[in-house]
Amino acid sequence: xxxxxxxxxxxxxxxxxxxxxxxxxxxxxxxxxxxxxxxxxxxxxxxxxxxxxxxxxxxxxxxxxxxxxxxxxxxxxxxxxxxxxxxxxxxxxxxxxxxxxxxxxxxxxxxxxxxxxxxxxxxxxxxxxxxxxxxxxxxxxxxxxxxxxxxxxxxxxxxxxxxxxxxxxxxxxxxxxxxxxxxxxxxxxxxxxxxxxxxxxxxxxxxxxxxxxxxxxxxxxxxxxxxxxxxxxxxxxxxxxxxxxxxxxxxxxxxxxxxxxxxxxxxxxxxxxxxxxxxxxxxxxxxxxxxxxxxxxxxxxxxxxxxxxxxxxxxxxxxxxxxxxxxx
Amino acid sequence: xxxxxxxxxxxxxxxxxxxxxxxxxxxxxxxxxxxxxxxxxxxxxxxxxxxxxxxxxxxxxxxxxxxxxxxxxxxxxxxxxxxxxxxxxxxxxxxxxxxxxxxxxxxxxxxxxxxxxxxxxxxxxxxxxxxxxxxxxxxxxxxxxxxxxxxxxxxxxxxxxxxxxxxxx
Numbered sequence: 001x002x003x004x005x006x007x008x009x010x011x012x013x014x015x016x017x018x019x020x021x022x023x024x025x026x027x028x029x030x031x032x033x034x035x036x037x038x039x040x041x042x043x044x045x046x047x048x049x050x051x052x053x054x055x056x057x058x059x060x061x062x063x064x065x066x067x068x069x070x071x072x073x074x075x076x077x078x079x080x081x082x083x084x085x086x087x088x089x090x091x092x093x094x095x096x097x098x099x100x101x102x103x104x105x106x107x108x109x110x111x112x113x114x115x116x117x118x119x120x121x122x123x124x125x126x127x128x129x130x131x132x133x134x135x136x137x138x139x140x141x142x143x144x145x146x147x148x149x150x151x152x153x154x155x156x157x158x159x160x161x162x163x164x165x166x167x168x169x170x171x172x173x174x175x176x177x178x179x180x181x182x183x184x185x186x187x188x189x190x191x192x193x194x195x196x197x198x199x200x201x202x203x204x205x206x207x208x209x210x211x212x213x214x215x216x217x218x219x220x221x222x223x224x225x226x227x228x229x230x231x232x233x234x235x236x237x238x239x240x241x242x243x244x245x246x247x248x249x250x251x252x253x254x255x256x257x258x259x260x261x262x263x264x265x266x267x268x269x270x271x272x273x274x275x276x277x278x279x280x281x282x283x284x285x286x287x288x289x290x291x292x293x294x295x296x297x298x299x300x301x302x303x304x305x306x307x308x309x310x311x312x313x314x315x316x317x318x319x320x321x322x323x324x325x326x327x328x
Numbered sequence: 329x330x331x332x333x334x335x336x337x338x339x340x341x342x343x344x345x346x347x348x349x350x351x352x353x354x355x356x357x358x359x360x361x362x363x364x365x366x367x368x369x370x371x372x373x374x375x376x377x378x379x380x381x382x383x384x385x386x387x388x389x390x391x392x393x394x395x396x397x398x399x400x401x402x403x404x405x406x407x408x409x410x411x412x413x414x415x416x417x418x419x420x421x422x423x424x425x426x427x428x429x430x431x432x433x434x435x436x437x438x439x440x441x442x443x444x445x446x447x448x449x450x451x452x453x454x455x456x457x458x459x460x461x462x463x464x465x466x467x468x469x470x471x472x473x474x475x476x477x478x479x480x481x482x483x484x485x486x487x488x489x490x491x492x493x494x495x496x497x
Binding site for chain 2: 001003004005006027029030031034035038047049051074077078083084087090091094095097098099100101103104228233234235
């Protein structure tokens with residue numbers, strides 16, 4: 001590990017002052033950053049521990065919730081209002097990592113965690129995320145875990161978070177604080193697709209700090225869930241995951257739906273086209289399969305991961321059937 | 329400030345690079361906590377910080393300044409093994425024993441999570457106040473601790489005996 005200085009920020013203003021300096025990184029739980037520093041993939045010269053800032057969960061005036069950036073993942077998943085109003089978020093968090101890691105990891109740290117692409121971690125491999133322009137060894141390598149949507153010739157890595165898939169489906173808003181003041185971003189705009197610069201993963205400005213994430217009121221999310229398909233039944237990253245919520249009208253048709261996918265793209269993937277396809281549909285396996293086809297439109301497989309396309313379609317169909325009581 | 333480890337206060341290391349795991353093993357001679365993968369994948373280094381289970385390999389020692397750490401060495405009282413340690417012996421919850429300190433610290437933290445109602449991904453009713461500690465629940469909640477000898481059945485038996493009984497009382 002490269003030597004670095006360590007400081008705890010007493011408040012947001014102090015964190016921002018320290019975060020302005022080049023080479024400084026904010027430290028949450030450290031479950032990803034400390035590992036990357038040990039691997040020499042990250043080499044900050046200063047760490048600012050921001051876990052003492054904003055870690056509460058408050059109700060907003062509009063019936064939503066504001067989650068402080070430093071709230072630990074376990075604390076979010078166990079919160080009664082998260083469990084009862086946003087079950088897809090509680091289930092997504094609980095599907096990720098292990099009990100120990102969920103106790104350490106913060107909400108903002110979870111959002112900013114980096115890909116687990118093995119070539120990103122392997123210093124001997126070419127990786128445009130680590131060294132822009134050198135090439136990507138995953139594209140023609142072992143790419144069973146890699147992206148099928150939104151990838152580029154520069155990068156086929158996936159975003160590893162489960163929590164973020166639920167936040168995308170919920171339509172959360174990220175609260176940011178920077179030298180220029182406070183601003184908000186729709187959560188689905190926080191992460192970018194790789195295009196030609198896979199090393200730039202979010203729209204955060206240098207030194208900008210995530211202070212919280214706001215969940216809008218979403219009453220129909222009581223009918224929501226998260227399903228993760230993986231190689232072993234626990235403590236593994238997703239091959240494919242689905243976060244979904246369905247609102248049914250009095251006549252039984254779909255009034256509104258939320259759908260997002262994990263394990264398939266460089267960012268948590270909100271399936272807007274599939275959501276539109278579901279509106280007005282009578283719940284049925286055929287209708288759900290049609291929505292799944294819409295969600296995977298444009299999917300492009302690599303040598304080892306074509307199975308993800310059908311797996312994603314079947315998982316979407318099964319989750320929507322589960323939520324609406326359709327036997328599939 | 330100081331890091332309290334098993335009731336004794338220690339100064340945090342000057343070098344911020346030192347992990348909590350290396351502080352325990354290499355500087356304080358508390359070698360009960362084990363280094364398995366050193367990258368957060370195996371759980372062998374699990375310790376309790378303010379009663380919560382965490383991975384000491386991914387924790388910088390300076391991060392726990394001002395907090396209380398409990399390791400396997402801090403579990404026995406007046407020379408008597410912690411009930412879970414005794415249960416691991418009774419149920420053969422190990423073969424080589426390398427993952428055992430992490431398993432035991434993890435299970436103690438896990439039991440505290442269950443007591444305060446933290447659900448798991450296999451909990452059917454997320455709204456339930458007290459999750460039922462079925463074997464499925466135990467296996468899911470302990471999935472962050474690998475045992476390469478495959479002593480999982482004995483581990484689950486030991487934890488069930490120690491904590492499922494408590495839950496029923």
